Amino acid sequence: MTLEYLQNYWWLLVSVLGSALVFLLFVQGGQTMLLGTRSDEDRSLIINAMGRKWELTFTTLVVFGGAFFASFPLFYSTSFGGAYWLWMLILLSFVIQAVSYEYRRKPGNVLGTGTYDLFLFINGCVGCILLGVAVSMFFFGADFTVVKSNVLDSASPVISQWGPTHGFEAIFNWKNLILGVAVLFLARTQACLYMINCLGSDPKFTASLRQRALINGGIFVVFVLWFLAMLLTAVGYTAVSNAYGELEVTLTPYKYFHNYVNLWWAGLALLIGVVAVLYGIGRTVFDKGFRSGIWYSGIGTALVVMSLFWVAGYGDTAYYPSLADPASSLTIRNSSSSEFTLKVMSFVSILVPFVLAYIAYAWYSMDRKKLTPKELETDHHY
Amino acid sequence: MNDLMTVVDWSRWQFALTAIYHWLFVPLTLGLGVIVAIMESIYFKTQSQRWLQITKFWMLLFGINFAIGVATGIILEFEFGTNWSNYSWFVGDIFGAPLAIEGLLAFFMEATFIAVMFFGWKKVSPGFHLASTWLTAIGATLSAFWILVANAWMQYPVGMEFDPAQMRNVMDNFWAVAFSPVALNKFFHAVLSGWCLSGVFVVAVSCWFMFKKRNREMALDSIKIGGWVGAAGILLTFATGHSSAVDVARTQPMKLAAMEGLYRGEVGQELVAVGVLNPDKKPGDSQDVYKAKIALPYGLSILANNDPNTFVPGIDDLIEGIELTPQGDTVRTVSYAERIEIGKAAHAALRDYDAARAAHDDQAMKDAEKRIREYYPYFGYGYLDSVEEAVPPVGMTFYSFHIMVIFGGWLLCFFALVLLAAYWKPRWYDSQWLPILAFLTVPIVWVCSEAGWITAEVGRQPWIIQDIMPNKAAISAISASSVITTFWLFAIVFTIFLIAEMSIMWRQIVKGSKMKIS
Numbered sequence: 065m066t067l068e069y070l071q072n073y074w075w076l077l078v079s080v081l082g083s084a085l086v087f088l089l090f091v092q093g094g095q096t097m098l099l100g101t102r103s104d105e106d107r108s109l110i111i112n113a114m115g116r117k118w119e120l121t122f123t124t125l126v127v128f129g130g131a132f133f134a135s136f137p138l139f140y141s142t143s144f145g146g147a148y149w150l151w152m153l154i155l156l157s158f159v160i161q162a163v164s165y166e167y168r169r170k171p172g173n174v175l176g177t178g179t180y181d182l183f184l185f186i187n188g189c190v191g192c193i194l195l196g197v198a199v200s201m202f203f204f205g206a207d208f209t210v211v212k213s214n215v216l217d218s219a220s221p222v223i224s225q226w227g228p229t230h231g232f233e234a235i236f237n238w239k240n241l242i243l244g245v246a247v248l249f250l251a252r253t254q255a256c257l258y259m260i261n262c263l264g265s266d267p268k269f270t271a272s273l274r275q276r277a278l279i280n281g282g283i284f285v286v287f288v289l290w291f292l293a294m295l296l297t298a299v300g301y302t303a304v305s306n307a308y309g310e311l312e313v314t315l316t317p318y319k320y321f322h323n324y325v326n327l328w329w330a331g332l333a334l335l336i337g338v339v340a341v342l343y344g345i346g347r348t349v350f351d352k353g354f355r356s357g358i359w360y361s362g363i364g365t366a367l368v369v370m371s372l373f374w375v376a377g378y379g380d381t382a383y384y385p386s387l388a389d390p391a392s393s394l395t396i397r398n399s400s401s402s403e404f405t406l407k408v409m410s411f412v413s414i415l416v417p418f419v420l421a422y423i424a425y426a427w428y429s430m431d432r433k434k435l436t437p438k439e440l441e442t443d444h445h446y
Numbered sequence: 447m448n449d450l451m452t453v454v455d456w457s458r459w460q461f462a463l464t465a466i467y468h469w470l471f472v473p474l475t476l477g478l479g480v481i482v483a484i485m486e487s488i489y490f491k492t493q494s495q496r497w498l499q500i501t502k503f504w505m506l507l508f509g510i511n512f513a514i515g516v517a518t519g520i521i522l523e524f525e526f527g528t529n530w531s532n533y534s535w536f537v538g539d540i541f542g543a544p545l546a547i548e549g550l551l552a553f554f555m556e557a558t559f560i561a562v563m564f565f566g567w568k569k570v571s572p573g574f575h576l577a578s579t580w581l582t583a584i585g586a587t588l589s590a591f592w593i594l595v596a597n598a599w600m601q602y603p604v605g606m607e608f609d610p611a612q613m614r615n616v617m618d619n620f621w622a623v624a625f626s627p628v629a630l631n632k633f634f635h636a637v638l639s640g641w642c643l644s645g646v647f648v649v650a651v652s653c654w655f656m657f658k659k660r661n662r663e664m665a666l667d668s669i670k671i672g673g674w675v676g677a678a679g680i681l682l683t684f685a686t687g688h689s690s691a692v693d694v695a696r697t698q699p700m701k702l703a704a705m706e707g708l709y710r711g712e713v714g715q716e717l718v719a720v721g722v723l724n725p726d727k728k729p730g731d732s733q734d735v736y737k738a739k740i741a742l743p744y745g746l747s748i749l750a751n752n753d754p755n756t757f758v759p760g761i762d763d764l765i766e767g768i769e770l771t772p773q774g775d776t777v778r779t780v781s782y783a784e785r786i787e788i789g790k791a792a793h794a795a796l797r798d799y800d801a802a803r804a805a806h807d808d809q810a811m812k813d814a815e816k817r818i819r820e821y822y823p824y825f826g827y828g829y830l831d832s833v834e835e836a837v838p839p840v841g842m843t844f845y846s847f848h849i850m851v852i853f854g855g856w857l858l859c860f861f862a863l864v865l866l867a868a869y870w871k872p873r874w875y876d877s878q879w880l881p882i883l884a885f886l887t888v889p890i891v892w893v894c895s896e897a898g899w900i901t902a903e904v905g906r907q908p909w910i911i912q913d914i915m916p917n918k919a920a921i922s923a924i925s926a927s928s929v930i931t932t933f934w935l936f937a938i939v940f941t942i943f944l945i946a947e948m949s950i951m952w953r954q955i956v957k958g959s960k961m962k963i964s
Contacts, residue, residue, distance in 0.1 A: 122520070130545040131546045144922075170953070175942070218919070412546075
């Protein structure tokens with residue numbers, strides 16, 4: 065296993081975790097649907113459907129962060145330390161989520177059920193939009209420099225320097241927000257599909273979910289097409305390190321379009337993914353007996369997200385372009401861990417299928433019997 | 447104070463705040479998870495409805511605590527990136543691995559099976575449910591293992607070498623990182639202290655049932671399990687505490703000196719059991735160290751080296767580079783002034799390397815690299831302006847260490863009493879004094895547990911990586927106002943959630959005391 069092979073492998077794993085995270089954001093999407101759901105029983109069903117999966121999304125976020133840290137520490141150092149407010153707001157929204165399910169209906173919860181539901185709503189909106197913003201920066205860049213020799217300057221030792229607004233500029237960049245909004249409406253659509261799959265509730269609620277899937281799915285399609293149009297026409301950085309570790313960068317028009325063509329498997333994944341998402345949403349909306357839309361849409365989402373990571377990182381592309389100093393941009397070559405660490409981590413990653421297997425088994429065991437309002441009266445619930 | 451130091455200090459405050467809050471909940475998760483699993487195992491074997499009710503009651507309290515533990519934990523991992531970004535690059539190659547493994551192998555296990563544990567009673571078989579409860583407890587413990595491996599590595603950096611081309615450290619021995627003696631001692635010490643804390647919690651809540659004359663049998667059953675888990679926890683915490691002290695003496699002698707307020711060491715060094723420090727005492731001056739003390743002869747030599755006739759260096763000895771043999775002969779070690787010089791030479795060599803690399807001068811790069819390797823063990827001292835900077839806050843380290851040990855001693859007595867009463871004198875629980883003693887022990891065990899971490903973390907200052915990188919070189923280039931704002935945000939949010947958690951717990955305990963047990 066060469067270093068280059070290991071870097072490619074770990075970028076692939078990061079893309080798998082990122083795609084799993086975006087799929088699992090249906091939990092956040094479901095939380096945003098509390099607004100606009102008037103019936104207490106329907107609200108309770110939404111909360112309890114999402115509440116049995118929230119920890120999986122939360123954990124995937126943590127593992128995504130941990131895997132990125134272990135495999136591409138220069139990204140962790142540059143992005144988290146630089147876009148401070150972007151990440152802090154994401155984290156804060158997950159902090160308030162973590163207690164809300166468990167505490168919302170417990171007596172003595174101090175803040176009242178409405179406040180905890182508001183926390184869930186905030187996490188749903190902020191989590192989806194800002195994670196979309198964070199991923200969009202992989203294409204549209206950020207205002208930073210990396211000078212490793214700064215570590216020897218006692219007065220100002222930080223190697224990654226960022227603009228003065230520390231992430232707010234990324235949040236208020238309309239290009240980034242378009243992907244953020246697309247992720248939000250994708251998550252809401254998938255929440256509808258997931259609930260149609262796991263709830264054994266009344267036809268009226270299911271019908272309303274199908275209707276909401278249509279509206280949210282429509283908005284998602286508009287925004288994601290907008291984002292893809294921008295992406296495919298964007299100028300990207302072709303970046304190659306020389307023998308002395310210096311990055312030589314060329315600005316390449318239509319970089320990501322070329323990447324999709326040259327990395328044909330990424331283009332294929334994008335196409336299959338888009339079709340699968342549209343099929344999952346479309347058939348759920350128009351075929352009243354169809355409940356498996358979440359799996360088509362989920363797998364499609366995963367393929368689309370993975371393809372985005374692939375065109376961002378593979379093909380000598382800078383996956384974190386620096387607008388202030390192109391030579392400071394991050395590539396999977398110049399930001400990765402050492403060959404030794406990547407190799408150790410690769411051995412650990414052999415256990416991933418085992419982890420996925422027990423998650424799938426537990427998911428199957430828990431969702432085999434559909435969740436009903438009756439169950440909420442008798443068993444442990446949120 | 448300049449802006450750099452303001453950012454460093456507030457980043458430290460923020461990390462301390464989040465870590466202290468997190469550790470309020472984690473030990474209870476670690477111990478209560480095991481206790482609940484034991485209770486469910488009894489239910490599984492006996493099929494007694496009473497044990498099912500007991501299990502579900504404690505499981506409910508576990509869930510309330512778990513949620514806030516998760517909420518406070520997520521910040522800690524990401525703070526290494528947000529607030530300590532230089533650190534994340536400088537040693538991310540080593541430090542990132544245990545965090546990733548924790549998430550992959552432990553956190554997923556916890557998150558997957560906790561859902562089965564709470565919602566699966568009627569959805570999965572009893573055997574699968576019991577397995578899920580144990581796997582939740584094991585997942586929490588494995589999670590603690592990898593986090594403590596990461597923490598131990600900061601205190602005892604092994605299994606790595608410096609790569610001047612990338613200006614960072616890279617791992618060269620994973621097993622040395624994962625199974626260093628410091629990591630193993632830290633793991634057992636921290637996890638078993640969680641068992642002890644949870645034992646106190648279970649006994650105290652059960653004592654409240656006794657105090658109110660409600661569900662006596664359930665309370666007594668819970669006390670027995672909590673008592674045994676707690677007693678095992680405190681005994682093994684003491685054992686691993688001793689081996690941790692041996693590690694500290696070997697790897698962080700300055701921390702050990704601060705823990706004891708020791709400025710001038712001796713062969714056959716006494717151990718100060720209780721003492722009041724002179725707050726005006728500074729390194730190098732001739733003032734008395736203590737206002738008052740009670741000491742055990744030879745105690746520190748035995749604690750640190752398992753041998754009463756060994757020398758334990760004090761703060762001034764370490765700064766000056768002096769050790770004594772048992773015969774009283776002076777041995778020279780590397781003084782702190784020399785360490786600073788060597789550290790600065792390492793920085794200069796790295797600068798030369800960087801310049802040679804920019805000029806593509808391979809020979810000059812090789813020459814510089816040789817010097818870097820020679821001086822690297824003291825690289826971090828190159829950032830220090832004076833030897834005093836390398837001395838941790840003695841007062842806080844000394845008092846937190848002594849609080850931990852004294853309170854730990856009380857916990858040993860407490861569990862002896864709890865088990866004695868549970869098996870031979872159950873009527874003691876019907877009187878008021880034993881329940882009241884249990885209530886008073888609740889704050890004691892939490893303070894004891896936090897004091898342990900304060901000793902470990904304050905005592906290693908100023909290092910984020912022992913001898914290699916001080917805090918002030920590890921930070922992010924963010925404004926002080928940003929860190930101050932997030933500090934207060936977290937302080938407010940966590941405090942509100944803590945109040946909510948305690949209030950919910952209290953209501954559930956009251957409800958549990960009134961439930962009808964089969």
